[in-house]
Amino acid sequence: MIEKDFVDVEQIEPVSSESFVEPGHPAPAEAEAAINLEADEWAEDETTDWGGEKEELIPRSWVLLLVGLLVGGLGGFYLRPALLPEPELTLAPLAAVEASDQINLPDPHQAVMLAVVGGARHFYGDPNAPITIVEFGDFNCGYCGRWAREVLPRINEEFIDTGVVRMAYIHYPILGADSMTAAEATECAAEQDRFWDYHNAAYDHQGIGFTPENLTKLAEALELDLAAFEACLTNFSDRLSLEDDIRLAQIMGVRGTPAFLVNTVPLAGAHPFEDFQQIIERTLAGEFQ
Secondary structure (H helix, E strand, C coil), X not given: CCCXXXXXXXXXXXXXXXXXXXXXXXXXXXXXXXXXCCHHHHHHCCEEEECCEEEECCCCHHHXXXXXXXXXXXXXXXXXXXXXXCCCCCCCCCCCCCCCCCXXXXXXXXXXXXXHHHHCCEEEECCCCCEEEEEEECCCCHHHHHHHHHCHHHHHHHHHCCCCEEEEEEECCCCCHHHHHHHHHHHHHHCCCCHHHHHHHHHHCCCCCCCXXXXXXXXXXXXXXXXXXXXXXXXXXXXXXXXXXXXXXHHCCCCCCCEEEECCEEEECCCCHHHHHHHHHHHHCCCCC
16 A cells, blocks of 8 residues: 655644734734634635724635645545555465474584684684584693693694694683783784694793793793783783683683583593593594584
């Protein structure tokens, strides 16, 4: 149905007596009521008394035109459905869709893993690897360092280098101010695409005290751009990313470090290589998602 524009009668300003007064003929108070008479009443009274003088009162043509438009428009609006009824629309029925085994229902464990992986920023390994190991770590954590030195190299050799596993890291610096400073230093190394080199160096040199000076020495040993590294560490500006990591770990219920997700299987603590190997092999066999 095509919509038409009609005059909104509520927006029409009322006509005042001054609109009809000719110069030199001030209207008395009674004229205020006279100008609001209906058009048919004006047609009956061709003259009116203006202070004893008889003058012909002729309604202005645009007033009659406006009244005619309003009456005709409103009449057409209400009479059109009776004269020209709207045709009935026949809608085709929707196709019936039956349940199918081919439709995969969302797995809550996979959804959790996707959320965690989506929150991680540091990866290495084949991005198409079937298994992802996510580490929640603190560079001041002794067990984290032991796992990084003893277990991670074997996972690299057996699974990451062969394209089976990719590794991800999420900061969880909960062991003091030095933990946060070390996390900031790894982010500064990440600006030079050296996060994982600095990750390994920090775990290899636990106990030196993660002061800005010592962290800069690690950067120097890795042959990073020292000027850029020091400027980043001195005025670190990405604290929000670290806070997001901490928040994600807390949402996941991580209470200590290290903690891991092997696809959808959680591991708390510095588990030996054999535990990771078993989970990886069983995941590949389809026992875990």
